[in-house]
Amino acid sequence: MMKSDLVKVVLILLVFTFTSCKERDDDFVYEPEDSVKNINLKVVTDQARYTPGSEVTFTADNVPQEVTVRYRHLNETLMEEPMTSKTWTWSPPTEDFKGYMVEFFHFVNGEEEVISSVAVDVSSDWTRFPRYGFLSEFGNLSDIEINSTLTNLKDYHINGLQYYDWHNKHHSPLKMNGTSPATTWVDVIGRQISFATVESYISRAQEMNMASMQYNLLYGAWDDYATDGVSEEWMIYSDANHQNVNKHNLPDDWESDILVTNPANQEWQSYIFEKTRLVYDHLEFDGWHLDQLGDRGRVFDYFGNVISLNETYAPFLNNLYADFPDKKMVLNAVNQYGQAEILSTAVDFAYTEVWDPNNTYKALADIILKNNEWSNGKLNTVLAAYMNYDLANSPGSFNTPAVLLADAVIFAFGGAHLELGEHMLAKEYFPNNNLKMRDDLKSALMEYYDFMVAYQNLLRDGGEFIYPELQSGDGKMNIGSWPPQIGHVSVFGKEFANRRVVHLINFNSANSLNWRDNNGTQPFPAEVKNFRVNFISNQTITRVWWASPDVNQGVSHELDFVQNGSQVSLTLPSLTFWDMLVVEY
Template structure:
């Protein structure tokens, strides 16, 4: 049975073919019968003490019990570095001193020669968190006591979140931190939606986060004034206008609350003003950097003197200046639906950040990441603000839509801004009408472990390739995804060939946002036989999946005949990874 709605276009980006369309083509005849689900449970609740670690820094692990015949296995990309008995509920490990490496730690119970994984956790050793950014958010800064703050931060730490965006923590966009008559910060203030913000809460989050090696980025527009008043020192000469005669200020309307007045980012006087106000922030709060926001394409705009302004070029100018002013701080600028990204990623930023709006397909998520790679010449990794189940206002998040979106984003080397005090579903971060079911909570821990443990394959260079893979069990195709098929993404990283199997067999939509929460879980498969055509000699094949055994790697037997490598993939739910080593 087929339901054909629209023919989609295929675009070549960074040696990958990426599908972009707004509708779906369904071929139900390709769906296969389901296999056996093999859910994983963390029997020993293995945890580590920080979100990331600096080179030569010790890692402290804890478990809730000690099981007999259980060992701790430390791995790097499928290779065992060392293995010791589990003898205590707390211990330390010093990883190799190499910078920017991800490791997997497995608790393995041996029963008469049969191994069972009782727990896994990843470890990221990186001196700079923006090399592999894993971004979270905070959005409530009122009466949040230290115990509540620690609970939130520890949850983010367990997901390896190494940087946090402090959303709407400020008072006014042009005066983010209000000072009293003595030049000291006020103890509390109201944000633009009249919510109370307490200095103690903001400072407490920053300081406690640093103890977990989590960096803090303060949110603010790079342009914008909120209700400027006499005494603010603000000038209308810094504003942008919709006409040459200053009849209409360019503004972002917020209904009954008023409007954000848009300033010219390239105006030197505006830069001096907002940088001086930013000095007040850094002098009183130990933020690690500035998460800069914009408002997308503003149309045809003019400065105070009636000259047309190229907004995208002004972003580059502003970022050059802010980096010169604050060379030891981190900076990222949101490319709203990719607006201005060609200029942003040629400026001195620390990672790529895109808020995704009009690109609605799973293939579009991959395309944005590939575009960012291409624009930045593979210098920056990407964080996507991609809001799941956006139109839904009650109930639970749709677990299949979230996991499949994360599988695509992570497989292509990106990260997903989604975790804070709650899971994110709207661009207004405090919105918290949807909750996560237990299945999603448990799976996300494994997905974030997987992203960290194998970051050197997922996010550390390499070259995407068009794989040649076939199967007698399943329908497979090279990316982009098709209904009823396993979509393949190939990548060469040093002496390794990496094959990602992304499962679109059984899904009901190729729209990642899944506004109406109709996405269905893909069909589960066990022991899938596949054949990989490879001209390279292969010495080892291994497999790992965030959906199987906590992401623990497993060496596979293989049969090599000419240029063909035949293997059996143990499990495929949402995402499985195969690695061939030369």
């Protein structure tokens, strides 16, 4: 994680100045009009992801009368059965890398009403569809605290965890006491870390089928590096005469500054790989989440040679993979620095920490699209994009519409958002938890993550991006192709062999196209119901269906349509933040 301004972050953490923003109402609760209020039913799964051939165990908080369970892949019903117990199992099809929606419905006045839903991901490898979360507190935690945190993340289907600042020194991540790991150590800010807590998190996460990734820089040493066998010849310098080690300065009362080592130096590689092997010998991490500090400007090796730092990443990663072929690896491309080189290696997914000037919704999409291009369409993207950044300088709440609008863009373009851990993320220093999630955001995000999992084969599994034209058939809204404009619904999609997927993202009520929403002023959009759209299709349409994470529990519904030649017209039931329209041929 880029610690771009940690001095400022520390001041933020230490100074809690309560402020208010008149544009926001923290007591407001977002409830779409079509949400089901007469029956409350929460259903969860026992794991975040399932390997093909394994059973899914569902647990419900109650058993409403005359409720039916329907299992679907996309819009195809696989089976239905009555709900008769709080706990039951289901064996999904054994096909790998598929998403499913499990729906719970009953009939009211002869009409089917969905009262709940939950998604299921059947994937042998979590990095195919990464849904990344984080952990940042590793003090003396109880089993109850550990289980509570992981259970919450599991319910959002988080399938991989970044263990942020779990380690001791960057150049020696696991502190040893002779031949055994130390019981405790301190991280760079001086927080006490418990080996037992880290170990317990890994073990419990395994039971929920959540991967654990140890965090560390690919380059980085503390001031006492020489006492631990690190050579000054492995460093990167800000001058050609090796007088000034390139350094990331940290506050004086922290344990050390971070001195930058040369990733291309093979002796450094051998050293840090052995330290990493020591980690793997004692902790069952699934891989290494590597970090960097972005563009360091003009830098030199010990012998005065100019170094293009981004060009050192591929040699490091290639050798890391050769040493640890069974471990996952991902390297943060800070604002895309070095991403083309990173994605030329065997990393398991693309990861970008987003900073200025990539402030717009279009920029989020462009990063995902570029990562697709650089990885030849093989890797999905996770964005570390910190919401309500300035608002998080003091205690308060996340702005629900800002988070949902950003996630709608990221998810619809096939990405995932690093945002959930022990708390929701607003700063690059992950322990910062000034902002809390309101209840409306917690429940809405649950729907969004269910939606991302259930329809992952449309959102994150191939297809060619397209920018079709839709016209309003009744004048209820302004519709335009991506990129977005304030006052418009923005349209884009994907073309598959037998279907077209069209996304509608609602910027009609937006006051800014800046996704970060620094001060928390992005308003809720006004829901639009039963609006006509027209479009052109040169193929004969056999079926049209629609789903949205904002209404009806994300469950799909078939739509009537009229096709006259190439002219197609239909009515969409509603639009709040995000609609997905699927046209099948």
